[in-house]
Each structure stands twice: as C-alpha cells, then as structure tokens.
Amino acid sequence: MTEAAVTENGGAYTAVLFSSFGGPEKHEDVIPFLRNVTRGRGIPDERLEEVATHYRALGGRSPINEQNRALIARLEAELKRRRIDLPVYWGNRNWEPYVADTVRDMHNDGHTKVVGLVTSAYSSYSSCHQYHEDFRKALDETGLMGTLAIDKARVYYNHPGFLEPVVDGVKSALEAHRANGHEPEAIEILFSTHSIPTTMADVSGPKSSWEKGSGGWYVAQHEAAIEYVMARVREDLGAEQTPENYQLVYQSRSGAPHVPWLEPDINDVIDELEARSAVVVVPIGFVTDHVEVVWDLDTEAKETAENKGLAFVRVATSGSDDRFIGALADLVQEAVTPGFERRAVIDLPGALENEKRTGDCGLECCLVRTPEGTFA
Ligand SMILES: CC1=C(CCC(=O)O)c2cc3nc(cc4[nH]c(cc5[nH]c(cc1n2)c(C)c5CCC(=O)O)c(CCC(=O)O)c4C)C(CCC(=O)O)=C3C
Numbered sequence: 001m002t003e004a005a006v007t008e009n010g011g012a013y014t015a016v017l018f019s020s021f022g023g024p025e026k027h028e029d030v031i032p033f034l035r036n037v038t039r040g041r042g043i044p045d046e047r048l049e050e051v052a053t054h055y056r057a058l059g060g061r062s063p064i065n066e067q068n069r070a071l072i073a074r075l076e077a078e079l080k081r082r083r084i085d086l087p088v089y090w091g092n093r094n095w096e097p098y099v100a101d102t103v104r105d106m107h108n109d110g111h112t113k114v115v116g117l118v119t120s121a122y123s124s125y126s127s128c129h130q131y132h133e134d135f136r137k138a139l140d141e142t143g144l145m146g147t148l149a150i151d152k153a154r155v156y157y158n159h160p161g162f163l164e165p166v167v168d169g170v171k172s173a174l175e176a177h178r179a180n181g182h183e184p185e186a187i188e189i190l191f192s193t194h195s196i197p198t199t200m201a202d203v204s205g206p207k208s209s210w211e212k213g214s215g216g217w218y219v220a221q222h223e224a225a226i227e228y229v230m231a232r233v234r235e236d237l238g239a240e241q242t243p244e245n246y247q248l249v250y251q252s253r254s255g256a257p258h259v260p261w262l263e264p265d266i267n268d269v270i271d272e273l274e275a276r277s278a279v280v281v282v283p284i285g286f287v288t289d290h291v292e293v294v295w296d297l298d299t300e301a302k303e304t305a306e307n308k309g310l311a312f313v314r315v316a317t318s319g320s321d322d323r324f325i326g327a328l329a330d331l332v333q334e335a336v337t338p339g340f341e342r343r344a345v346i347d348l349p350g351a352l353e354n355e356k357r358t359g360d361c362g363l364e365c366c367l368v369r370t371p372e373g374t375f376a
C-alpha cells in the first residue's frame with residue numbers, strides 16, 4: 001500500500017527522484033562529461049586534461065553510476081519493506097540519465113509530486129543549492145513547472161545512518177593499525193572532504209548565517225560531524241585507544257590557482273606530518289567510492305603517505321552500509337509519513353533550528369554563482 005501524505009499544495013507523493021553527479025561510462029564519454037561539469041565554471045584546460053587522466057586510468061569509466069544503481073535497488077527494497085510503495089527514478093546533473101529526461105518520464109508515468117534525494121550530505125552551492133537549480137532547470141526545459149513538484153529532502157550529514165558507519169569505519173581502521181604495531185599517538189586521522197572556493201563556503205547555509213571568511217555551514221557541518229564521530233569512537237574504544245590527532249582536510253581542488261579554495265590539501269598535510277607512523281583517511285564528505293575517492297584518496301593520497309613511509313588505511317564510505325539506506329528511506333518518510341521523526345545527532349548552534357523548521361538549508365541557501373565562475 002502506498003503511504004502518502006496530503007501536503008500543503010494538495011497532492012500526495014507518488015515517487016522518489018534520486019539525483020546525483022553522474023559520470024562517464026566509456027572513454028568517449030570522458031571529455032563530453034568533463035565539459036558538462038565545467039561549463040561556464042572557469043576551470044583551466046590543464047586541470048581538465050589532468051582530471052581526464054584519472055578517468056582514463058579507470059578505463060574511461062567512473063564507478064559512480066553503478067554505485068548509484070545499487071543504492072537505488074537497495075533503497076527500493078527498503079521502502080517496500082517499510083510498505084512505502086514509491087518507485088525510485090534516477091536523474092543526474094552531468095551525465096545520462098539526465099534529470100530533464102527523468103522528469104519527463106515521471107510526468108509520462110502520471111506523477112505530479114515527488115521527493116528529491118541527492119547524493120550529497122552537506123550544505124553548499126555544489127552539494128545542495130545546485131540540485132535545487134537542476135530540478136528547476138529540468139522543469140523549465142520540459143515545460144513541467146507547476147505540473148510536477150519536486151521537493152528536495154534536507155541535508156543529512158547529521159543523520160545517524162550517515163555517521164554511525166563512519167564511526168565503525170574509523171574503529172576498524174584503528175584496530176588494523178594497532179594490529180600492525182601503531183600506537184594511538186603515532187596515528188593521524190584525516191577527515192577528508194571536497195574543497196570548494198572559500199567564497200562558496202562562506203555563503204553555504206541560509207543567508208542569515210553568511211559571513212566572509214567563516215567557511216559557512218559547509219565547514220561547520222563537517223567540523224560538527226567530525227566531533228561527533230570522534231566522541232563516539234572515544235566512547236567505544238576508550239580515551240587511551242583513541243588518537244588525539246585528527247583534523248579536517250580538503251581534496252580535489254580545481255579552479256584557477258589565484259582563486260582561494262578551502263585548505264589545507266590532504267597531500268600537503270600528509271607531507272608535513274611529523275612523529276606519525278600511520279594515517280587513517282576518512283572520506284567524510286562523500287557517500288560512495290567514486291572517482292574522487294578511488295583516485296584522489298586511494299591513489300594520490302596513498303602514494304603521498306607511502307612516500308613518507310606512513311601506513312595508510314582508508315575508511316569505507318557510508319553508502320555501502322545498510323544504515324545509510326535506512327537514512328535515505330527515513331528522508332523519504334519525513335516527506336510522506338506525517339509526524340515522522342527527523343533523526344539528527346548533531347545540534348549545530350544557531351543553525352539546526354532553521355534546518356529543523358525548513359527541513360533543509362532552504363531554497364535561499366548556498367547562493368550564488370557569478371558569470372565569471374567565482375562565487376559571490
Ligand atoms: C562539494 C563537491 C562535491 C561533494 C558533494 C557531491 O557529491 O555532490 C563534489 C563531488 C563530485 N565531484 C565529482 C567530479 C568533478 N567535480 C569537479 C569540479 C568541482 N567539484 C566541486 C565541488 C564538489 N564536487 C566544485 C566546486 C567544482 C568546480 C567546478 C564546479 O563548480 O562544478 C569536476 C571538474 C574537474 C575538476 O576540476 O575536478 C569533476 C570531474 C564527482 C564525480 C566523481 C566520479 O565521476 O566518480 C563527484 C561525486
């Protein structure tokens with residue numbers, strides 16, 4: 001049976017739109033894909049060439065699409081198990097199936113109101129607002145604005161189904177290092193996320209919180225997530241077995257060199273580590289093991305660590321864990337099941353109130369890109 005709520009604008013949710021970044025599937029797709037990603041973004045050609053080599057090394061194929069297909073199949077099964085009978089459609093920003101084509105399919109199948117789920121857990125233009133824009137553009141392009149409503153679910157960096165698998169991953173990594181004789185004080189835990197321009201970070205989250213140089217909600221959410229994970233690790237392993245050395249680092253910077261992006265870069269941090277014998281790398285900014293993880297971390301950062309003689313363990317992304325699928329199903333239920341609890345284990349001071357009220361950082365969040373490709 002479909003469990004559907006009547007919402008303010010009258011309709012019931014009858015489907016889910018699962019939306020992601022998209023990635024190439026074969027060599028010929030690589031350059032067209034990169035052109036899609038960087039259209040109007042001021043990314044230098046040399047950077048594109050460099051990124052193309054990462055995809056080439058993987059056979060011209062990003063693992064992201066098959067990972068998303070697997071997530072969708074597991075989500076559909078979990079929704080069925082919960083007796084939420086909503087089909088899950090899939091539409092990407094940068095590669096087939098494109099959001100606009102999927103929107104047309106959903107309309108042809110008779111849907112008028114759907115829940116939007118995205119594969120980014122945090123607030124920023126790239127990870128949140130741009131998905132709102134993708135949906136809006138797709139509706140404009142198909143002439144379905146006003147006919148089909150897509151309500152994007154909230155950010156979920158604070159959902160236990162996203163964070164608890166990270167806790168377990170960090171614990172297993174520490175145990176692996178310990179088994180090889182690395183003492184806690186010789187281990188550095190590096191929580192890694194995607195760098196973004198500092199101007200983009202400063203305006204992440206609702207307008208009321210924007211402040212130059214603050215890093216915005218994007219940085220604050222990561223810092224809070226990391227504190228939660230470390231507190232949970234300490235709770236489970238005890239203070240003695242828990243390294244005191246951990247930090248937020250950034251990866252995958254692009255853009256022109258003179259444009260400031262969030263720092264420090266993970267490779268610079270590894271290069272400068274002293275009195276450590278091992279690192280644990282935690283891809284806390286990502287949901288699945290796509291190219292930013294298997295190349296930028298498992299290949300590049302790993303090599304940086306090995307050159308320094310440091311043992312390297314990379315923690316799994318949460319997408320492989322059933323609790324993460326539970327979190328996605330919870331987000332669907334937050335929309336379709338009246339009174340469904342919004343689970344969150346982090347209270348971000350001054351911010352969560354708004355987030356709780358709107359269920360998101362909101363349509364006005366995480367603005368805005370100027371034509372020059374920088375962020376105002
Ligand atoms: C915050 C964030 C996430 C995390 C949240 C989320 O997951 O959404 C993310 C994820 C991803 N980024 C990805 C790939 C790329 N990102 C690029 C470029 C950029 N990313 C940015 C930000 C983010 N990116 C930004 C500000 C740019 C500059 C240009 C622009 O403003 O758009 C470029 C262009 C070349 C380059 O310079 O790297 C590529 C190829 C893939 C796919 C991997 C695969 O194929 O398996 C994924 C999941």
Ligand SMILES: [Fe+2]
Nearest residue numbers: 126194252292
């Ligand atoms: Fe990216």
